Amino acid sequence: MIGRREFLRRSALATTALIVSKYSSLNGQVSSDESRIEVLLDEPLGTISPNLYGHFSENLGGVIYDGIWVGEGSKVPNINGIRRDLIEQMRKIKAPVVRYPGGCFADSYDWRDGIGPADKRPRRTNFWEGVEPPNSPASHKYDPNQFGTNEFVHFCKLIGAEPYLAANLRSLPAEEFYRWVEYCNSPAGTTTLADARAAAGYAEPFQVRFWGVGNESWGCGGNFTPQEYAVEFRRFATWAPHFGRELSFVASGPNDDNWDWTRGFLEEIVRKGPEQLRAIYGLALHYYAWNLSRGRTQDWNQGKGDALNFDAVDWYELLQQGEVIDSLITGHWQIMGEIDRRHHIKLVVDEWGPWYKPGSEATAGDILEQMITLRDAVFSGMTLDIFNRHPDQIAMANCAQLINCLNSLYLAHEDKFCVTPVGHVFEMYAAHQGGQSLRTIFSAPRVHYDRDSKPASFAGLQGSASLHDKELVLTAINPSVTESREAGILIRGASIASGAATVLSHRDIHAHNSFSQPDAVAPKGQSVETKGTSARFTFPPASVCKLTFTLA
Ligand code: AHR
Numbered sequence: 121m122i123g124r125r126e127f128l129r130r131s132a133l134a135t136t137a138l139i140v141s142k143y144s145s146l147n148g149q150v151s152s153d154e155s156r157i158e159v160l161l162d163e164p165l166g167t168i169s170p171n172l173y174g175h176f177s178e179n180l181g182g183v184i185y186d187g188i189w190v191g192e193g194s195k196v197p198n199i200n201g202i203r204r205d206l207i208e209q210m211r212k213i214k215a216p217v218v219r220y221p222g223g224c225f226a227d228s229y230d231w232r233d234g235i236g237p238a239d240k241r242p243r244r245t246n247f248w249e250g251v252e253p254p255n256s257p258a259s260h261k262y263d264p265n266q267f268g269t270n271e272f273v274h275f276c277k278l279i280g281a282e283p284y285l286a287a288n289l290r291s292l293p294a295e296e297f298y299r300w301v302e303y304c305n306s307p308a309g310t311t312t313l314a315d316a317r318a319a320a321g322y323a324e325p326f327q328v329r330f331w332g333v334g335n336e337s338w339g340c341g342g343n344f345t346p347q348e349y350a351v352e353f354r355r356f357a358t359w360a361p362h363f364g365r366e367l368s369f370v371a372s373g374p375n376d377d378n379w380d381w382t383r384g385f386l387e388e389i390v391r392k393g394p395e396q397l398r399a400i401y402g403l404a405l406h407y408y409a410w411n412l413s414r415g416r417t418q419d420w421n422q423g424k425g426d427a428l429n430f431d432a433v434d435w436y437e438l439l440q441q442g443e444v445i446d447s448l449i450t451g452h453w454q455i456m457g458e459i460d461r462r463h464h465i466k467l468v469v470d471e472w473g474p475w476y477k478p479g480s481e482a483t484a485g486d487i488l489e490q491m492i493t494l495r496d497a498v499f500s501g502m503t504l505d506i507f508n509r510h511p512d513q514i515a516m517a518n519c520a521q522l523i524n525c526l527n528s529l530y531l532a533h534e535d536k537f538c539v540t541p542v543g544h545v546f547e548m549y550a551a552h553q554g555g556q557s558l559r560t561i562f563s564a565p566r567v568h569y570d571r572d573s574k575p576a577s578f579a580g581l582q583g584s585a586s587l588h589d590k591e592l593v594l595t596a597i598n599p600s601v602t603e604s605r606e607a608g609i610l611i612r613g614a615s616i617a618s619g620a621a622t623v624l625s626h627r628d629i630h631a632h633n634s635f636s637q638p639d640a641v642a643p644k645g646q647s648v649e650t651k652g653t654s655a656r657f658t659f660p661p662a663s664v665c666k667l668t669f670t671l672a
Contacts, residue, residue: 153608155564159585159594161613163559166511168586170216170553172504173546174284174518175529176471178223179267180248182486182524185259187532188275189267196535201266202275205537206523206530210279213529213546214553217330219284219470219518220272222247224340226332227290231300234268235316241265247340248487256485269304270317273326282329284370284470284518287356289334290342294356297333304328305363330368330516332470333357336406337372338381346384353385354392357399368401370468370516374452375406377444382452386459397460402468402515407448408526409441409499410475414572427480427490428630432601435495435629435662436569436578438474439599442499443579445472446506453513466515469507473520473527474499482524482634483533489524493632494641494662496527497541497624501583501597501664504549508584508595511557519546531635538638541631544624548643548666551593555586560594564607567600581605581659590617592669598659601629609655614671619648619655625663 177183190196190203197204221229228247235241242265246252249261269285276283285304287297303313304326314325333356334341337349344352349372357369374381382403389396411418412425412434425434449467457463473496480491500519507517519542523530529543564580583596592614598605624643631641648667649656659665 153606155581155605155607156561157581157583157594157596157607157609158561159592159609159611160559160561161587161611164587165509165557165559168508168511168552168555168557169515170214171516172507172511172514173214173550173553174217174219174470174516175215175281175522176219176223176518176520177522178525179221179225179229179246179263180223180521180525181256181260181488182483182533183521184267185257185264186483186534187523187530189271191266199278200274201271202278203532203537206532207278209530209539209543210281213543214550215279215281216553217282217284217516217518218276218522219286219332222286222335223471224248224335226286226335227288227341229288230292230296231269231288231303233263234265235270235303235320238266241268252487253485256487260485260487269300270320270322273304273322273328283326284330284332284516285328286332286335289337289352289356297356298361301328301331301361301367302363305365306361307363325363325365327365329366330370332370332372332404334372335404336375338375338378341372346381347388350385350388354389354396354399369399370402370404370470371400373403373405373467377448377451379451379455382455383459386456390459397464400465402466403452403456404468404470405448405452406471407445407469408471408473408475408520409438409444411441412437421477424475424477427476428493428632430495430630432629433569433571435601436567436576436599437571438495438499439502439578440576442474442502443506445469445503449506449510449513467513468515469517471520472503472517475526482531486524488526489528489531490526491632491634492528492531492540492542493630494541494624494626495629497545497641497664498597498599498662500527500542500545501549501595502599504545504552505582505584505595505597508552508557508586531633533635536635538633538635540633541624541641544641544643545664548622548624548664549595551666551668552584552586552595555588555593558585558587560585562596564605567603581607590671592671594667594669596659596665598661598663598665600661602661604661605659607657607659609657609667611653611655611669611671615653616650616655617670617672619650619667619669621646621648621657621668622666623660623663624665625660629662
């Protein structure tokens with residue numbers, strides 16, 4: 121008997137084999153290459169929502185205080201208290217949506233603490249206080265509430281993103297959720313809370329559309345069973361005030377491969393009638409790649425690897441872990457379809473990324489902060505490619521977390537700031553946003569490695585492609601730490617007028633950017649050989665590559 125994951129894996133392999141054998145019968149230069157990429161222009165998969173390129177910023181460690189918020193009187197360049205460098209970078213990557221204030225923090229947060237005059241706001245014990253080290257700043261342990269709803273929404277406005285607020289379901293009643301919606305969305309002059317918003321300088325409603333109804337309700341968000349949470353969700357979502365704005369509620373979904381959560385939650389939701397499904401916009405899936413123990417343990421602390429000190433096997437193991445998200449998306453989607461037959465509900469992968477053990481922080485005392493290397497860039501490129509290949513199943517995804525945390529795009533401390541290799545990947549991949557995802561076949565020899573005396577292997581090339589009028593964007597990773605991969609590329613259905621490439625790589629797989637060396641890992645432009653409907657490109661070892669073709 122095989123498990124669900126094994127079934128999905130075997131089905132995917134069988135499909136690939138079929139496609140590859142069909143492809144091998146093609147004549148010409150590309151078909152004789154050892155590595156090939158075939159982009160099928162007439163096989164669209166769906167539109168890539170810009171929201172797949174979303175972000176997550178929790179009131180945790182140095183994410184908000186120091187990372188985003190420096191305060192209006194700060195010597196750090198800022199716009200209304202928000203770090204200027206961050207704003208400028210996020211404009212470049214076309215940040216579409218940002219989730220806040222958690223994470224686990226969300227289910228401990230009273231939004232009322234973060235509104236009104238700054239000097240009247242209370243200091244509260246942060247959810248994460250218990251795991252803060254003695255040397256962390258007071259603002260990380262005792263939330264000064266200087267950054268609240270107004271500041272967050274203003275930050276989103278400055279970078280051109282939509283806010284996605286996660287509401288407290290564990291420790292506040294539903295009424296407080298409705299009042300938060302009222303504070304954000306009730307029209308000017310209509311309610312006392314609209315007046316309070318106006319008094320803070322925001323007369324016009326914030327028009328917040330995305331609302332998370334709790335976070336990880338199977339764990340820090342209340343330790344509910346899926347059935348108990350479904351009852352709570354229905355209660356919170358029923359008759360929430362709309363103020364003329366469509367509200368999109370995201371239900372707390374499964375961790376990893378917890379199929380029972382997805383099934384149990386949705387079955388309980390429809391026990392009251394199938395129309396109840398309409399209250400749900402998205403089901404949140406959280407997936408962190410953390411276990412680098414090579415099968416030795418499932419212990420959360422023991423199993424983690426090091427962010428900076430790793431060997432080639434750890435590199436491949438992290439990518440193996442990351443690739444699992446593909447089968448998680450397919451598996452949860454299948455269960456969702458058994459209950460929600462019209463697939464009204466989409467997946468919202470609102471936390472993803474690698475999670476290492478502590479010790480590589482750029483700033484001492486910043487909990488969950490880790491150094492971001494080229495390995496994380498390749499991991500992130502691979503993950504974004506997977507999302508691009510599931511445009512109809514995923515409505516949103518949020519990388520955990522934006523700055524000074526897990527898979528961060530940026531690191532900052534006081535007046536120091538740098539873009540990490542993951543930040544560069546987001547800038548490169550922004551070109552996919554809003555494009556038509558195209559079925560693309562990657563065929564390359566697998567990378568083989570020795571996993572503690574057992575043979576293991578990983579796909580030699582993988583990626584995604586999208587079309588934007590005459591512009592075709594093809595992104596791919598070469599995971600091999602030693603071998604470059606020359607590939608023939610065939611655009612089936614059009615000829616190529618011109619092509620160009622951007623490559624993110626480094627001879628050292630541990631390479632990373634730091635405050636003293638902010639450009640150690642940076643994308644470089646490269647030319648692409650093209651002829652008719654074909655192109656040829658050599659993907660360097662350990663690289664994330666973007667090829668852009670203008671079609672004739
Ligand atoms: O991203 C850090 C934490 O991971 C979040 O607070 C929580 O939702 C998840 O377990």
